[in-house]
Amino acid sequence: MAGQLELANLNLDRGSREPLPDQLVAAIESRIVAGVLAGGVRLPTTRDLAVSLAINRGTVQAAYRKLAERGLIISRVGSGTVVRENSPVSVDFDPARLLSRRALEVTPEAAAAIAPPVIADFSRLTPDERFFPLEEFVRTLSTALTRRPDLWQYAPPPGLPELRREIAGRLAEHGITRTPDEILVTSGAQQALDLIFRTFTDPGDTVALESPTYPGALALARFAGVEVLPLPVGAQGADASALFGRRAKFVYVMPERQNPTGVTASDASRRAILDGAAAAGALVVEDGYEEPESGLSPLAARDPSRTIWLGTLSKDLVPGFRIGWVAASAQVVDRLARIKKTADFQTPLPFQAAVAEFLRVGADRRARRNRALEVEARRIAAERALRTHLPEVAWSGGNIGDALFWLQLPPGVSGRRVSEAAAARGVGVAPGADFDPRGQDCPNIRLSVSRVDKRQVETGIRVLADAVRLVQSQSGIRAMPVV
Amino acid sequence: MAGQLELANLNLDRGSREPLPDQLVAAIESRIVAGVLAGGVRLPTTRDLAVSLAINRGTVQAAYRKLAERGLIISRVGSGTVVRENSPVSVDFDPARLLSRRALEVTPEAAAAIAPPVIADFSRLTPDERFFPLEEFVRTLSTALTRRPDLWQYAPPPGLPELRREIAGRLAEHGITRTPDEILVTSGAQQALDLIFRTFTDPGDTVALESPTYPGALALARFAGVEVLPLPVGAQGADASALFGRRAKFVYVMPERQNPTGVTASDASRRAILDGAAAAGALVVEDGYEEPESGLSPLAARDPSRTIWLGTLSKDLVPGFRIGWVAASAQVVDRLARIKKTADFQTPLPFQAAVAEFLRVGADRRARRNRALEVEARRIAAERALRTHLPEVAWSGGNIGDALFWLQLPPGVSGRRVSEAAAARGVGVAPGADFDPRGQDCPNIRLSVSRVDKRQVETGIRVLADAVRLVQSQSGIRAMPVV
Numbered sequence: 001m002a003g004q005l006e007l008a009n010l011n012l013d014r015g016s017r018e019p020l021p022d023q024l025v026a027a028i029e030s031r032i033v034a035g036v037l038a039g040g041v042r043l044p045t046t047r048d049l050a051v052s053l054a055i056n057r058g059t060v061q062a063a064y065r066k067l068a069e070r071g072l073i074i075s076r077v078g079s080g081t082v083v084r085e086n087s088p089v090s091v092d093f094d095p096a097r098l099l100s101r102r103a104l105e106v107t108p109e110a111a112a113a114i115a116p117p118v119i120a121d122f123s124r125l126t127p128d129e130r131f132f133p134l135e136e137f138v139r140t141l142s143t144a145l146t147r148r149p150d151l152w153q154y155a156p157p158p159g160l161p162e163l164r165r166e167i168a169g170r171l172a173e174h175g176i177t178r179t180p181d182e183i184l185v186t187s188g189a190q191q192a193l194d195l196i197f198r199t200f201t202d203p204g205d206t207v208a209l210e211s212p213t214y215p216g217a218l219a220l221a222r223f224a225g226v227e228v229l230p231l232p233v234g235a236q237g238a239d240a241s242a243l244f245g246r247r248a249k250f251v252y253v254m255p256e257r258q259n260p261t262g263v264t265a266s267d268a269s270r271r272a273i274l275d276g277a278a279a280a281g282a283l284v285v286e287d288g289y290e291e292p293e294s295g296l297s298p299l300a301a302r303d304p305s306r307t308i309w310l311g312t313l314s315k316d317l318v319p320g321f322r323i324g325w326v327a328a329s330a331q332v333v334d335r336l337a338r339i340k341k342t343a344d345f346q347t348p349l350p351f352q353a354a355v356a357e358f359l360r361v362g363a364d365r366r367a368r369r370n371r372a373l374e375v376e377a378r379r380i381a382a383e384r385a386l387r388t389h390l391p392e393v394a395w396s397g398g399n400i401g402d403a404l405f406w407l408q409l410p411p412g413v414s415g416r417r418v419s420e421a422a423a424a425r426g427v428g429v430a431p432g433a434d435f436d437p438r439g440q441d442c443p444n445i446r447l448s449v450s451r452v453d454k455r456q457v458e459t460g461i462r463v464l465a466d467a468v469r470l471v472q473s474q475s476g477i478r479a480m481p482v483v
Numbered sequence: 484m485a486g487q488l489e490l491a492n493l494n495l496d497r498g499s500r501e502p503l504p505d506q507l508v509a510a511i512e513s514r515i516v517a518g519v520l521a522g523g524v525r526l527p528t529t530r531d532l533a534v535s536l537a538i539n540r541g542t543v544q545a546a547y548r549k550l551a552e553r554g555l556i557i558s559r560v561g562s563g564t565v566v567r568e569n570s571p572v573s574v575d576f577d578p579a580r581l582l583s584r585r586a587l588e589v590t591p592e593a594a595a596a597i598a599p600p601v602i603a604d605f606s607r608l609t610p611d612e613r614f615f616p617l618e619e620f621v622r623t624l625s626t627a628l629t630r631r632p633d634l635w636q637y638a639p640p641p642g643l644p645e646l647r648r649e650i651a652g653r654l655a656e657h658g659i660t661r662t663p664d665e666i667l668v669t670s671g672a673q674q675a676l677d678l679i680f681r682t683f684t685d686p687g688d689t690v691a692l693e694s695p696t697y698p699g700a701l702a703l704a705r706f707a708g709v710e711v712l713p714l715p716v717g718a719q720g721a722d723a724s725a726l727f728g729r730r731a732k733f734v735y736v737m738p739e740r741q742n743p744t745g746v747t748a749s750d751a752s753r754r755a756i757l758d759g760a761a762a763a764g765a766l767v768v769e770d771g772y773e774e775p776e777s778g779l780s781p782l783a784a785r786d787p788s789r790t791i792w793l794g795t796l797s798k799d800l801v802p803g804f805r806i807g808w809v810a811a812s813a814q815v816v817d818r819l820a821r822i823k824k825t826a827d828f829q830t831p832l833p834f835q836a837a838v839a840e841f842l843r844v845g846a847d848r849r850a851r852r853n854r855a856l857e858v859e860a861r862r863i864a865a866e867r868a869l870r871t872h873l874p875e876v877a878w879s880g881g882n883i884g885d886a887l888f889w890l891q892l893p894p895g896v897s898g899r900r901v902s903e904a905a906a907a908r909g910v911g912v913a914p915g916a917d918f919d920p921r922g923q924d925c926p927n928i929r930l931s932v933s934r935v936d937k938r939q940v941e942t943g944i945r946v947l948a949d950a951v952r953l954v955q956s957q958s959g960i961r962a963m964p965v966v
Contacts, residue, residue, distance in 0.1 A: 029762050098764075108817075108821055146621055152804075223822070240509075250581075278509075282581075335579075342702045344670040344673055348805045
């Protein structure tokens with residue numbers, strides 16, 4: 001029998017510090033756990049096994065006794081020793097049973113796949129790589145790499161000094177005064193946010209988030225097991241009132257062209273967020289994912305001791321970089337850097353060096369200007385098409401220079417169903433539920449022209465309008481006539 | 484007075500949904516919290532403030548009443564309204580008070596700085612970049628980048644398919660059979676380990692670690708709040724006996740040239756680890772930080788359903804890559820990939836593409852061969868110098884091809900003090916305490932020739948011997964005569 005053969009082949013280690021009976025128990029137990037010895041399989045007699053392993057019979061008896069005590073085997077006079085059916089140890093090893101409670105909270109995304117042929121993908125806010133001066137960047141990178149073999153080594157987690165200097169210079173243009181020591185380079189802004197959650201929250205803590213907000217922050221909040229205090233975003237920005245009378249660890253906001261609503265927070269709203277954060281004893285995390293353009297002072301300039309600024313090149317230029325940064329007090333930067341060290345040691349230095357040079361010569365500004373002209377052409381096309389094909393739909397965002405529109409569909413129309421219906425017709429949009437702290441469906445979708453050529457914008461929006469009407473009619477909601 | 488002036492400059496937002504008294508309360512509270520209005524400062528009368536803000540006096544009265552209820556201000560007939568001394572809200576905003584419990588566990592490293600002029604740095608196991616074919620890599624990277632603009636976009640977190648195929652091919656050479664879908668590319672092996680902790684442990688869970696072990700794993704264990712079950716490393720490898728009769732989430736081991744002991748686990752030890760893990764219901768995490776060379780079958784080849792393999796190019800080639808990988812069952816890879824997505828989305832694709840090409844043409848093998856020849860020359864020099872200058876010292880590791888020696892100093896000699904004394908003389912070594920699960924000092928140091936030119940090895944070890952004798956004499960331990 002296979003089970004017996006397997007046992008006979010056991011190689012016990014006589015030189016080990018582990019007593020032989022324990023070795024034998026472990027060897028048999030692991031085979032029961034692994035299912036090699038199934039329930040009902042008869043084990044060799046103690047005499048036979050002792051002989052085949054060339055060990056003392058007492059050793060085998062001691063091992064069988066322990067296994068019987070653990071409920072793994074049963075010895076009966078006359079019928080010998082058998083592996084117990086339904087033994088307390090699992091026969092199939094299932095790593096899913098070992099998952100942490102927080103890992104169970106992280107569900108895979110269920111974005112509707114856009115059916116080919118793809119007409120237009122309005123679902124993504126990531127920039128179009130064609131505006132990125134790729135060759136210039138590759139030359140910069142190659143030069144940096146060849147001249148600087150030190151870039152291939154480990155380095156202090158906060159980042160390359162020359163990049164931190166360049167970032168400090170860029171921040172100063174927006175009134176944010178930070179020394180290079182107050183800047184931490186991260187592997188994208190997502191990592192920065194992850195480090196902030198890990199450094200400042202325990203399960204059960206409260207974190208205030210705009211509602212709707214960036215899905216990457218919602219995923220981290222679920223993973224961290226924190227309670228989310230939603231701050232509804234209105235036409236002037238997030239409403240801070242919920243913060244008064246509460247305690248929170250931090251308040252995460254995007255005052256400039258908020259994702260997904262496109263709302264730029266008013267001066268009063270900015271002040272209210274800072275007042276509310278002060279009242280709640282909270283840090284403020286200001287996500288500057290878009291270059292500030294409103295001319296209104298960022299929160300990080302108004303209350304530097306309380307505010308952590310997140311910056312990135314991903315949204316403005318290319319996401320493949322995975323270069324982001326945090327600007328905060330030296331104390332906060334030090335704490336975040338310690339956690340970063342345990343997370344991935346450091347962001348690759350060669351990229352940091354190339355990005356530093358790229359910023360130094362202003363290549364990012366040229367790329368941004370090129371992109372801005374084209375995005376504006378796309379935005380105009382989108383605005384025109386929306387007015388033509390979805391005249392009943394209102395939106396926020398969609399102002400000059402914006403890549404995104406946050407559409408308010410007619411009441412009762414499911415954003416999720418519209419997004420599915422559009423995807424089935426080759427057009428991608430992001431349903432409002434993706435941005436909702438509770439994941440609730442709502443009559444909203446986010447439409448981004450970031451990656452859609454202006455010639456496709458009109459067609460794409462026409463198809464989207466068809467999807468809206470289909471969902472309306474299926475929901476028994478009277479469709480508005482097309483003007 | 485500054486405080487009053489500040490209040491008069493308040494800009495209340497009449498269009499806000501927040502009632503004016505609440506806005507006023509928040510504005511004053513935040514100034515008290517921020518210390519702008521210090522204890523004892525007199526506030527304007529309700530009449531004066533109402534006039535200067537052009538609001539109703541009742542609004543100011545309501546706000547003052549609320550502030551008094553919260554214990555922030557005190558109104559007395561005749562003496563007016565003043566900010567309370569020792570108000571219940573903090574005057575200084577201190578983010579340290581917001582730290583998570585786990586962040587408090589992460590202390591900065593206190594490595595002894597090597598005093599210049601540096602004679603030899605034996606403290607680091609990271610490879611010497613001079614063996615890395617930098618120009619070949621830069622050419623590969625530039626080509627990959629220029630031809631593939633898609634590499635600059637977001638991509639699925641598990642990694643670039645062509646890199647996962649190359650890794651699967653490399654693993655097959657060691658008997659580890661994995662499809663590309665069973666491989667997750669990470670930002671270095673440290674990230675892989677972090678993802679494993681986050682995916683599989685809750686605070687209070689048990690994780691079994693070799694003792695001594697890799698400090699990056701110890702830092703993560705502290706951060707995760709897990710209980711560490713130490714498995715002492717002996718001459719044959721880790722002793723698995725502690726696993727029997729325990730439950731653990733995973734067992735983290737380095738069977739090949741263990742860091743820091745240099746011990747390669749015997750076949751029996753490998754089997755015992757797997758049996759012990761099965762008995763404890765645990766996953767096995769096998770860190771293949773060094774290319775397997777013993778010819779013994781890796782744990783991942785013996786028990787693929789239970790074992791997660793960690794691979795990296797950092798130790799063998801260059802750390803600056805930050806490219807590592809996990810090979811595990813598709814189920815485990817899927818779970819880890821979900822957490823990776825929240826951590827940093829993805830490891831930069833351009834590097835992944837370059838590394839894939841690098842592996843494809845076998846450039847890593849050539850680099851490894853070049854390095855191995857030089858490391859062996861350094862090792863021989865170190866062995867000779869140790870026998871000459873520290874004849875009383877025994878070690879593990881230091882076998883053919885090894886870069887590291889784990890030195891056993893005479894009993895009672897503090898590894899930490901030796902490392903400090905050596906650092907003061909320009910020689911770096913890593914004290915045993917860095918690798919101890921409880922951080923306890925011990926008479927061990929790790930000496931690595933990874934980054935020390937062979938001409939410096941002898942001088943460096945002579946200085947180290949001086950440091951050992953100094954600490955011995957200071958500790959009242961009789962120094963052994965130099966042979």
